[in-house]
Amino acid sequence: MxxxxxxxxxxxxxxxxxENMKVNVIVNERGSRLTPSVVYFKNEKQVFVGEMAKSQMLLKPSQTVSKVKRKIGTDHTYKIFNKEYKPYEIGSLIFSKLKKYSxxxxxxNVEKAVVTVPAYFDDNQRQGVIKAAKLVGIDVVKLLNEPTAAALAYGVPNDESTVLxxxxGGGTFDITLMRQSNGLFEVLTTGGSTELGGSDFDEILAGWLVDEFQTDTGVDLSTDPIALQQIYNAVERAKIDLSNVNDTNVVIPYxxxxxxxxxxxxxxxxxxxxxxxxKNLIEKIDELIDETLSEADLSPDQVNMLVFSGGASRMPFFRKLSQKFPNAQIKAEINPDEVVAMGAAVQAAMIEGRIKSVELRDILPHSLGVLDDDDNFVEIIKKGTIYPTVATKMFTNTEDNQDxxxxxVLQERGEKLVNLGKFHFKSSKKWKKNEANIAVSFSLNNNGVLEVSAEDVDTGEVEEVVITDSIFNYFDEELHQLDLEII
Structure with missing residues (x-):
């Protein structure tokens, strides 16, 4: 399965x-449908994942990792008990927990999964998720963009619809504008931020409470981890309460x-x-939505369906966004905490052939390209290109006796360039300057992940392209499962 x-x-x-074609959420060993993506290292050999780890976040911060998804696909490292861990390794511990209870x-023995990622994830981030799952024996048969998964969970509409x-979620804000018709889900454009989510609102509320308490009493709680743990728990509950009431009391005795x-x-x-x-976060969310619509050259009244997803989408100000879309049918009846996983399960059943499949046309969120001799970015595959796709560019040598x-290779992400690594093609002969004619093909696979191949068009010689100086060195790095007991 x-x-x-x-x-x-x-x-x-x-x-x-x-077997009845019903989508079900799998509960963990505590009977909960949600498992906190938190890892706590009790010692050098034992780790806790989930609720028990979450309770240690502020009490033992040096031994606890949270929000690792924001770091996955980067060169960030976590040093715990004098050992360094990469983000994908921490992520693998979460996948191991999910695999075990499932x-x-x-x-x-669960071995295959459709795994969701933010539509805005770049190549390094997508590779990081795949590697985290692979490390614990999960074959990612499909990386599915989270907004696409949410739309899938609501089924296929009979009429053509423009869907926003x-x-x-807790750590990311994903926007996808798509067109649905006759079993086709075609993404028009994507937007959002991988650095904006519900937890950022918690940070602001916690800061407000600490400041208010210091103003009232003169006591600074910002350096007290036990007090901060209580404050973060309290403001998270208050944020949730405000989804149903206009005001709430934040009470923390002693x-x-x-x-x-x-x-x-x-x-x-x-x-x-x-x-x-x-206010600043709310304005940023509104701005990102407007940017996404503008990129697709659509106005709010052209949106026929609005789908809310992610636990933080329950916040009242967020639900008020529906007022911007006068002609949109609102879809929010499926639990927003679970709708993405349920859409992933639907896609899994489609891959298995148990549910009638639909055609998904996702697009590249960030342009792929290379640096030329003058260190300028040269676009190879343009942002918004439907994948899978292949693009080829010719390269040559710049010196005599070069083989x-x-x-x-880079990915353009807003104002910055994300390094994906250097690709090397080695020939059996030495060229004169500008003699080589190397066709390098950039292929985006079904997961939106980059694969590279190269051919000497003069000789027909094909070489396996090796990547170096990247976050992962996927082509030559062996995977080694962590020797840890996961609880």
Missing amino acids: IIGIDFGTTNSVVAYVD SEFLGI VLDL IALTERGPLHINKILTRELFDSLC TVTIQ
Whole structure:
């Protein structure tokens, strides 16, 4: 069986389609449908993943990793008990936990999955997720963009529709504009940010509460990890409460002990105050939506369907965004925490042939290209190109007696260039200057991941292209599972 996995920044969810073609979320060993994407190293050999790890986030920060999804695909390292871990290795521990409880629930050894990623993820980030899953024996049969998964969970509409998916998760904000018709899901454009999510609102609320308490009492709680743990738990609950009520009390008794006796937090948080505190984040979200619509040259009244996804999409200000789209049917009845995993499970069943398949046409979120001799970015595959696709560019040598051509490959992400590595083609002969005619093909596979091949068009010689100086060195790095007991 192929399962669907929503590998989230704050929580991860697993789902599957049963024999009655019903989509079900798999509960973990604690009976919860959500598993916090948090890893706590108890010692050098034991790690906790999930709720027990989350409880240690602020108490033992040097031994706990959260929001690893934001770092996956980067050269960031975590040093724990004098050992360094890469983000994909930490991610693999989360995948191991998901695999274990899913296998126990289904009574089989889970080996294949459709795994979701933000549509805005670049090549390094996509590779990182694949590698994290592979490290624990999960074959990623399909990387599915999260907004596409959310749309799939709602089924295929009968009429042609222009659909806007707004996916605000714990750590990322994904926007996808797509057209659906006759079993075709065609992505028109994507937008969003991999650095904006519900946890950023928690940070602002926690900062507000710490500042208010210091103003009222003169006591600074910002250096007290136990107090901060309580504050983050309280503001997260308050944020959730405000999805249903206009105001809520944030009460934390005995938060500090002074010469005057115990001190308590008792503050009223209203929706109006929440929106005021988080004004910059709210404006950024609105701006990103407008940018995405503008890129597709569509106006809000051309949107026929609006899909809300991600737990943070419950926030009242976010739901008010629907007012911008007067002709849109609102889709929010499926639990937004689970809708992405459920869509992944639907895609898994389609791959298995158990559900009638639809055609998915996803697009490249960031242009791929190379550096020329003058260090200028030369676009090879343009942003917005439907994948899978192949593009070929000719290269030559710049010196006499040269038998290797080196090409630096990058992905353009907003104002910056993300290095994907250097690709090397080695010939059996030495060329004169500008003699070589090397056709380098850039292929985007079904997962939106880059693969590279090269051919000397004069000789027909084909060489395996080797990548160096990259985050992963995928072509020559062996995978070694971590020797850790996961609880």
